Amino acid sequence: MTEIIAPSSIGLLTGKVVLITGASRGIGEAAARLFVREGASVVLAARDIRALERIASELRAGGGTADAVALDLAEPASIRSTVDRVGELHGRIDGAFNNGGVIQRPGALDATSGIDIDAQFSVNFRAHWTAMTAEAALMREGGGGAIVNTSSIGSRRANAALPAYGAMKRALNSITETAAVTWAPDGIRVNGIAPGGTSTEMIDAWERATPGVIERLSARIPLGRMADPSEIAEVAAWLLSDRASYVTGAIVPVDGGAGA
Numbered sequence: 734m735t736e737i738i739a740p741s742s743i744g745l746l747t748g749k750v751v752l753i754t755g756a757s758r759g760i761g762e763a764a765a766r767l768f769v770r771e772g773a774s775v776v777l778a779a780r781d782i783r784a785l786e787r788i789a790s791e792l793r794a795g796g797g798t799a800d801a802v803a804l805d806l807a808e809p810a811s812i813r814s815t816v817d818r819v820g821e822l823h824g825r826i827d828g829a830f831n832n833g834g835v836i837q838r839p840g841a842l843d844a845t846s847g848i849d850i851d852a853q854f855s856v857n858f859r860a861h862w863t864a865m866t867a868e869a870a871l872m873r874e875g876g877g878g879a880i881v882n883t884s885s886i887g888s889r890r891a892n893a894a895l896p897a898y899g900a901m902k903r904a905l906n907s908i909t910e911t912a913a914v915t916w917a918p919d920g921i922r923v924n925g926i927a928p929g930g931t932s933t934e935m936i937d938a939w940e941r942a943t944p945g946v947i948e949r950l951s952a953r954i955p956l957g958r959m960a961d962p963s964e965i966a967e968v969a970a971w972l973l974s975d976r977a978s979y980v981t982g983a984i985v986p987v988d989g990g991a992g993a
């Protein structure tokens with residue numbers, strides 16, 4: 734495994750208030766640590782409040798500003814109250830990393846159940862629509878902001894192993910582009926990132942269901958390995974920063990060349 738050396742901070746997100754969903758582990762946790770290092774105040778959201786509190790208190794101990802909020806992406810009211818909480822804590826929101834998501838039970842289209850479809854719809858698509866509209870309303874009050882949604886390389890082509898997941902991530906790409914076009918006049922940029930295989934619990938769950946999948950996926954990655962979660966978070970940080978001021982409506986691959 735290649736060792737990933739954390740680059741030194743350049744203050745990319747200095748002074749920004751950023752909400753991160755799916756911050757209890759994986760890519761979202763890596764984003765929490767990176768965004769604080771880059772100067773942001775973060776609000777961390779997911780279901781596992783104990784994990785969030787642990788991460789937030791570590792960040793505060795290091796001099797950062799971090800709060801934890803319990804969130805269930807399957808519940809629209811929970812999403813709206815999480816965004817309200819950011820407003821109560823900070824009076825504004827500058828950035829949102831809508832990253833929380835769930836894998837379906839791996840399997841072919843004929844084996845995909847209505848439960849899989851419903852779960853993928855509510856957590857991987859509807860939740861982003863609900864979150865984005867609430868975030869945009871708060872951003873408008875502050876004169877603008879930036880949103881990044883986590884899609885997947887699995888959205889780009891037919892997805893025979895994760896059919897419902899691929900479909901909902903592709904729907905997310907569409908609504909991300911629509912939001913970018915709709916809210917550009919409000920000074921709100923909206924982009925997506927499409928990670929390839931990344932070493933988190935999600936890929937471990939897929940490996941448990943389909944032994945050998947990590948090796949097979951890795952063999953098709955030109956850079957020859959899975960991503961470290963921090964490498965995905967880096968792209969989100971840049972897209973949320975003012976350095977990406979002319980980027981909106983993009984779905985940026987972060988996949989080691991796997992989709993090329």
Ligand code: NAP
Pocket residue numbers: 754755756757758759760761778779780781782804805806807832833834835836856883884885886887927928929930931932933934935936
């Ligand atoms: P992970 O380690 O499984 O983390 C998923 C995060 O989403 C956790 O923080 C989890 O928190 C949260 N989450 C799941 N269901 C939720 C719900 N109902 N309400 C609130 N939070 C929920 O996976 P990851 O790899 O970091 O995934 C992050 C994003 O990257 C996802 O959108 C995923 O689809 C995408 N992605 C991952 C890969 C990969 O290879 N790992 C590749 C492409 C795209 P709680 O369980 O505490 O709620």
